[in-house]
Amino acid sequence: MNIAETVAAGVAVLGRAHRSLRRRDISVPDAASPDHHRAVIDAMGEGVLVQDTEGRVVLTNSSARGLVGIEQEYGPATLPDGWSLVDAHGEPLSEDRFPGRRALRERRPVVGHVIGLRSTAGDIRWLEVSAHPITAAGGHQPYAVVSAIRDVTVQRQIEERLRMESRLLDSVGQAVVAWDNEGLITFINKAAEGLYGCTPATVLGTHIADTISPWIAPALLAEVIEAADAGRGWEGEIPIRRPDGSTIPIWTTNTPVFEGERLVGYTGVSVDISERKATDALIAHRACHDPLTDLPTRGALVGLIDGHLSSDSGSPPNLSLILVDIGPLDVQNDAFGHEFGDRIILRCAQSLVDAVHEGDSLARFSDHTFAVCCSHNSEESSSDTGGYGDRLRAGLARSFRLAGIDLHLQVSAAVVSTTAEARDAAELLRWADTALSRARRDGTTQVYDQTMRDELWRRVQLEILVNRVLDDGRVDLGYQPVVRLDDQQTVGAETLLRLIDAEGVAVPAREVIEAAERSGRIRELGDLILRTACTDAARWRRAAPEMAIWVAVNVSAAQLDDPKFSSLVTHVLDAAGLDPSALSLEITESALMRDPVRSAALLAELKVGGVTLCADDFGTGYSSLAQLKALPLDVLKIDRSFVEGLPENLEDVAIIQAIMALADALGLGAVAEGIESEAQLRQLLELGTACGQGWLWSGALSCAEFEARLSSEPMVRCRRPLAPDRSGLAGVSRS
Numbered sequence: 001m002n003i004a005e006t007v008a009a010g011v012a013v014l015g016r017a018h019r020s021l022r023r024r025d026i027s028v029p030d031a032a033s034p035d036h037h038r039a040v041i042d043a044m045g046e047g048v049l050v051q052d053t054e055g056r057v058v059l060t061n062s063s064a065r066g067l068v069g070i071e072q073e074y075g076p077a078t079l080p081d082g083w084s085l086v087d088a089h090g091e092p093l094s095e096d097r098f099p100g101r102r103a104l105r106e107r108r109p110v111v112g113h114v115i116g117l118r119s120t121a122g123d124i125r126w127l128e129v130s131a132h133p134i135t136a137a138g139g140h141q142p143y144a145v146v147s148a149i150r151d152v153t154v155q156r157q158i159e160e161r162l163r164m165e166s167r168l169l170d171s172v173g174q175a176v177v178a179w180d181n182e183g184l185i186t187f188i189n190k191a192a193e194g195l196y197g198c199t200p201a202t203v204l205g206t207h208i209a210d211t212i213s214p215w216i217a218p219a220l221l222a223e224v225i226e227a228a229d230a231g232r233g234w235e236g237e238i239p240i241r242r243p244d245g246s247t248i249p250i251w252t253t254n255t256p257v258f259e260g261e262r263l264v265g266y267t268g269v270s271v272d273i274s275e276r277k278a279t280d281a282l283i284a285h286r287a288c289h290d291p292l293t294d295l296p297t298r299g300a301l302v303g304l305i306d307g308h309l310s311s312d313s314g315s316p317p318n319l320s321l322i323l324v325d326i327g328p329l330d331v332q333n334d335a336f337g338h339e340f341g342d343r344i345i346l347r348c349a350q351s352l353v354d355a356v357h358e359g360d361s362l363a364r365f366s367d368h369t370f371a372v373c374c375s376h377n378s379e380e381s382s383s384d385t386g387g388y389g390d391r392l393r394a395g396l397a398r399s400f401r402l403a404g405i406d407l408h409l410q411v412s413a414a415v416v417s418t419t420a421e422a423r424d425a426a427e428l429l430r431w432a433d434t435a436l437s438r439a440r441r442d443g444t445t446q447v448y449d450q451t452m453r454d455e456l457w458r459r460v461q462l463e464i465l466v467n468r469v470l471d472d473g474r475v476d477l478g479y480q481p482v483v484r485l486d487d488q489q490t491v492g493a494e495t496l497l498r499l500i501d502a503e504g505v506a507v508p509a510r511e512v513i514e515a516a517e518r519s520g521r522i523r524e525l526g527d528l529i530l531r532t533a534c535t536d537a538a539r540w541r542r543a544a545p546e547m548a549i550w551v552a553v554n555v556s557a558a559q560l561d562d563p564k565f566s567s568l569v570t571h572v573l574d575a576a577g578l579d580p581s582a583l584s585l586e587i588t589e590s591a592l593m594r595d596p597v598r599s600a601a602l603l604a605e606l607k608v609g610g611v612t613l614c615a616d617d618f619g620t621g622y623s624s625l626a627q628l629k630a631l632p633l634d635v636l637k638i639d640r641s642f643v644e645g646l647p648e649n650l651e652d653v654a655i656i657q658a659i660m661a662l663a664d665a666l667g668l669g670a671v672a673e674g675i676e677s678e679a680q681l682r683q684l685l686e687l688g689t690a691c692g693q694g695w696l697w698s699g700a701l702s703c704a705e706f707e708a709r710l711s712s713e714p715m716v717r718c719r720r721p722l723a724p725d726r727s728g729l730a731g732v733s734r735s
Helices: 003-023 034-041 062-068 099-106 153-171 190-196 208-212 218-229 274-287 298-309 330-336 338-355 382-397 425-442 450-472 509-519 522-543 565-576 589-594 596-608 625-630 650-666 678-686 703-712
Strands: 047-052 056-060 084-086 110-118 124-135 142-151 175-180 185-188 234-241 247-259 262-272 320-325 361-366 369-374 400-402 405-407 412-417 445-447 477-484 490-497 550-555 583-588 612-618 635-638 669-672
Touching: 047 062, 056 062, 062 124, 062 142, 099 110, 099 124, 099 142, 124 153, 175 190, 185 190, 190 262, 208 218, 218 234, 218 247, 247 274, 298 361, 298 369, 298 425, 320 382, 320 425, 330 338, 338 361, 338 369, 338 382, 338 400, 369 382, 382 412, 382 445, 412 425, 425 445, 425 450, 450 509, 450 522, 477 522, 477 703, 490 509, 490 522, 490 703, 509 522, 522 550, 522 565, 522 703, 550 612, 565 583, 565 596, 583 589, 583 596, 589 596, 589 612, 596 612, 596 625, 625 650, 635 650, 650 669
Parallel strands: 412 445, 490 550, 550 583, 583 612, 612 635, 635 669
Antiparallel strands: 047 056, 047 142, 084 110, 110 124, 124 142, 175 185, 175 262, 234 247, 247 262, 320 369, 320 412, 361 369, 400 405, 477 490
């Protein structure tokens, strides 16, 4: 029974009691006396307002007068000046909509009706009114109405704040669920409804554990509930099963809520991380996969190999690595564009995908190299990995047609197997690179062995040695005397590179040059040799000016590619104080023929500078007479391979005879190298060769040793110059 009903019943009981007492001649106040009714209703905490059918106030208590602002206790119900009544939405409330009027009109109670009392300042006091009509005993027509009034302003403010908070929580993307300290769910927002597939009607008031148990795995549920029971927060990823049967990952943060030190509940905030995980997975995939072929990258391959090598299986890993190299595609890229080169790589990648064994891992190792990691779990045994590599190489080496263009790739392969000595992927890959370098030379398949590892170590040591020499700016050179064959007078010297390794062993010049090329410092090395040789030659000429000694220096292909090489030569000669006629630049036939037009232009510049130009190792290349004629050469150097067969090998005799005839016809001098016997000397003299060098006279000498040789040598008159038109290179007689 509500307040209005209670008051109405109380009014009726008081009336009957008073009438009964008066019939028994007991003196009591009038039952309808307002004093008696006021005494009853003033004891009530809520406002009570009794009105007749005309709306006049019959009875009020102090609470009602305070709430409504009515000053009079009886008579017309009038509000303070400027005050007005509004409905629950803040709109003006007409008199016929007053709760008391409606109760009288409809002859039924109007319960829990909210109206507002707006002051002149615009503030609204919210009141909850329940009106109950009063009907005489046995009658049907109400003669009054009693209204119970309660101030709900604070409640309305709280409700409005809660609605605002609810709207705010509904607007966020995270799912929010709240439950009290007994585990009963008290709130879920719209995002939670969508994420979990539930509604407030189905979950509010239910226990959190019962509600979420169908969604998550039992072990994870136990972990979450344990943290809640202990009053701790919890955070982590939860795979949840949705009502449609799908599973999605969410990230959940459960936070305890306290009032003071008392735990009153929890708030759980969750977000669907499916897209984030998919993005993370895509980023992770792209980080370790080649964007063109979608094959694993070198980094991914390293991780795979390290994983195999660090396995705790108790036995050495049975692993092999095959590198398949299709060679640089510079020509194809330049001729048809990089997109065409990409198509070649894609075709090769697909071919390897189809060819590798199941269980093997294929990766793109570098721009034009693929790698196959074999764990030998397939039918291919480790001993047959070399044959496996051969088959992969042969599959790519076959000619094929792409976009109407016939192609043939120079494919090579390297194979290396793990042993107990393979510490990590980096070491295994170094071994594979070493074998691949050897395989690239002739387009074969090379299986790595101990000798290759020794070669790799030596290469590394040589590169360190070369870098040290270049950083110090000092190089040790040897000089092999060049003599006139008819009188064996020293006329010049060929510069030879002499480097001593850490064990005191002389390093072959070819290996030093290869190390400088690998280090990218071959041009620096050539320039340092040129400066040192010119400085030493200037020293000899100052010591024996009458001998007019010259020095020959080999020029690398890298130096020929330097557009400033001619200027460098001039600068070096000036710095050393050496006459240009005392310098002979020896250039291999193969280097000259790489770009005959460019070579001719460079040689012309050098020729203007006054130096002598010599074609080294002549006869071993593939130059034509027309190309040779176009080059401004001074000297042909006969390769030792033709000299060593003299005098028995008639073919060598014929070749040297032809070279001499060509030199005479073109007005060039000739020098033979590799002379080691008197018989070879006599044969060369018969063929008309003017100068030569070899162990018959001397090996390479230091600068000081060569100078001492010059000072101890008797002077003889020159009878055949090295170059007919270059007297500066001829021996001269003592006067």
